[in-house]
Amino acid sequence: MARMIGVIGGSGVYDIDGLEDAKWQAIETPWGTPSDEVLTGTLNGVAMAFLPRHGRGHVHSPSTVPYRANIDALKRLGVTDVVSVSACGSFREELAPGDFVVVDQFIDRTFAREKSFFGTGCVAHVSVAHPTCPRLSAACLAAGREAGVTMHDGGTYLAMEGPQFSSLAESKLYREVWGCDVIGMTNMPEAKLAREAELCYASVAMITDYDSWHPDHGAVEITDIIATLTGNADKARSLITLLAAKLGAHEPCADGCDRALEYAIMTAPEKRDPALVAKLDAIAGRVL
Ligand SMILES: CSC[C@H]1O[C@H](OP(=O)(O)O)[C@H](O)[C@@H]1O
Numbered sequence: 001m002a003r004m005i006g007v008i009g010g011s012g013v014y015d016i017d018g019l020e021d022a023k024w025q026a027i028e029t030p031w032g033t034p035s036d037e038v039l040t041g042t043l044n045g046v047a048m049a050f051l052p053r054h055g056r057g058h059v060h061s062p063s064t065v066p067y068r069a070n071i072d073a074l075k076r077l078g079v080t081d082v083v084s085v086s087a088c089g090s091f092r093e094e095l096a097p098g099d100f101v102v103v104d105q106f107i108d109r110t111f112a113r114e115k116s117f118f119g120t121g122c123v124a125h126v127s128v129a130h131p132t133c134p135r136l137s138a139a140c141l142a143a144g145r146e147a148g149v150t151m152h153d154g155g156t157y158l159a160m161e162g163p164q165f166s167s168l169a170e171s172k173l174y175r176e177v178w179g180c181d182v183i184g185m186t187n188m189p190e191a192k193l194a195r196e197a198e199l200c201y202a203s204v205a206m207i208t209d210y211d212s213w214h215p216d217h218g219a220v221e222i223t224d225i226i227a228t229l230t231g232n233a234d235k236a237r238s239l240i241t242l243l244a245a246k247l248g249a250h251e252p253c254a255d256g257c258d259r260a261l262e263y264a265i266m267t268a269p270e271k272r273d274p275a276l277v278a279k280l281d282a283i284a285g286r287v288l
């Protein structure tokens with residue numbers, strides 16, 4: 001299978017630069033309509049698919065992003081590697097607005113979202129102990145550094161439901177007690193769904209603010225975020241342009257992201273719900 005990079009663009013990132021043969025394609029999935037059409041093309045000879053997470057014009061809130069449809073659409077198009085680009089707040093002095101963090105862990109505090117492709121009639125349990133792909137994450141880190149961005153290797157992302165920002169007490173809890181590094185509203189369940197879909201997933205968190213804990217910065221305000229977002233989005237586009245060259249030929253994932261479902265499905269073949277099995281054609285067709 002040839003490599004295809006799927007980029008999910010977060011707040012402020014509604015397109016990418018330099019795609020050859022670029023075209024916006026409408027994709028329907030058994031899980032509904034994705035956030036927007038998908039922009040496909042090639043970049044430095046590598047097939048690319050770009051999907052703006054909130055839709056062009058920022059239509060979807062973090063709770064209403066159709067996460068399952070988005071991941072299914074990318075898988076259906078042939079994507080092998082998903083790079084998530086997201087705005088986030090920082091819990092660490094040294095992770096400053098304008099810096100990027102290649103996240104490697106998550107704490108999922110979201111509660112109002114569909115979190116799995118599986119369920120009654122086809123039950124599956126995948127591991128998300130290590131929810132990101134080390135090889136894809138390393139490529140993002142290298143591409144960001146080459147683009148001149150201050151990059152941080154690893155960090156824990158607190159995924160909150162939103163859409164309101166955290167209270168001061170929550171901000172302190174996540175930072176001081178739970179040891180989180182950044183906070184956002186969208187990487188969960190996206191990362192879990194990418195694992196169920198056997199896709200390599202890396203998350204580039206673009207810091208826009210210090211959330212609410214920092215004594216010198218006061219409470220996070222959307223106006224401050226938007227001021228930082230534009231510069232971050234330009235850097236993210238440069239990172240993506242350089243990324244394709246950092247990934248060699250497509251090979252089986254050394255960490256097994258592409259085989260996550262190998263032993264995950266628990267439901268006996270004769271007990272499986274044919275309707276759900278049909279919906280899983282793109283996600284789990286390899287093993288069903
Ligand atoms: C624009 S501030 C809050 C908003 O931005 C982030 O979105 P994304 O992760 O898609 O870049 C954050 O998670 C919130 O949804």
Ligand SMILES: Nc1ncnc2[nH]cnc12
Pocket residue numbers: 087088089090160165166183184185208209210211212220225
């Ligand atoms: N402080 C913050 N909390 C949650 N999501 C964010 N996105 C950008 N900044 C954020």
